[in-house]
Amino acid sequence: MHADPIDQARRLVRSRFPGALSVVLAGSTATGRATASSDLDLAVLIEDGGVTYRETIRFEERVVELFVHTPTGLLELFAADVAARRAVLQSMYASGLVLVDADGEAGRARALAEADLRAGPPALEPETVDTKRYGLTDALDDLADASDPIERLAVAGYVVNTAADLLCDHHRAWIGGGKWLPRRLLEADPRRGAALLEGHHHLCRSGDPAVLISAALKVLDLVGGPLREGYRRTWPGTIGPAAAGVWRSRPDTPPARAGRDVQA
Structure with missing residues (x-):
């Protein structure tokens, strides 16, 4: 008989994060779709002054994905997820199962996550x-x-x-x-x-x-139809004028080669 994944998650939290501000169990386990081989996805909020990180471990023969962050780190990760248009962490907080909620911290994080999800991602340029x-x-x-x-x-x-x-x-x-x-x-x-x-x-x-x-x-x-003729993209440059000098000084700069077959 396989161990109950929610019970496993609670045991892991008690042993590894006894002082956590909040812990949310997300993924298939939280939605009732877990299988015997499903991993555990845990969003763990710790005090400021700690380290924000992601780590994969094995606990009681089950793979666990840890998303550990301070309150400041959580705000930064939320902002990064919005910029990437993915909202992975927001979805974890919005739909996950709360295992630890010290002084309403999980509720505050969930409210921020839900606000981001309602607002939607930024439009592409x-x-x-x-x-x-x-x-x-x-x-x-x-x-x-x-x-x-x-x-x-x-x-x-x-x-x-x-x-x-x-x-x-x-x-x-x-x-x-x-x-x-x-x-x-x-x-x-x-x-x-x-x-x-x-x-x-x-x-x-x-x-x-x-x-x-x-x-x-x-x-x-x-979104405007197929685009062939008329497409033009300029390169803004990221190195600066010094690059020309570096290019001229390189002894191994190959000569230009003619050809039509350009690799993308």
Whole structure:
């Protein structure tokens, strides 16, 4: 018989974080979807003066992901998650199971998390949207022309990720990676999101890209359509004038080579 994961989480907290301000158990365990091999995701709030960190450990034969932070660190992590448009930690606090709540600290953290989730992620800059439109347009051309099945699958993965990013931005919805990509995508737009996912699934099963191409083009139509001619991006520079001197002084600078096949 497998140990109850919630009881395991409580034992871990008692032994490792006896002075925690709050502890929230998130992930599949908190939602009742845990399996025997599911890990434990714990958001642990400790006093200022401590160290904010993430660590993976094993406790009683179960993998545990620890998200440990001070109040100041939590605010910084929330801000970073908003900037990344992912809100991972906010989702943990908003939907997790509270195991420790000293003086209402867990409630305060949850209120901040829920406020971020309601506000939604920041919009992508117009230049970034255009860059993603251009990349997706180019990838769809490659997908239509691809004859190598391995390359076709690689391009299809890029298409799904980029189209999902554009679709979520269009709806000002949070994005996700891994298993959270389809979940966030379906939350953002059940119809178009499902079409993208089904198109990718169909391509993986049959090798036929037509369904995925059609679904991705519908996303492009929402954000200005395909972009080829007229796209222009300038490089702002990050090194400064000294770079020219370094370039001229390098003895191993290779000569320029002509060629059409440029690696992305």
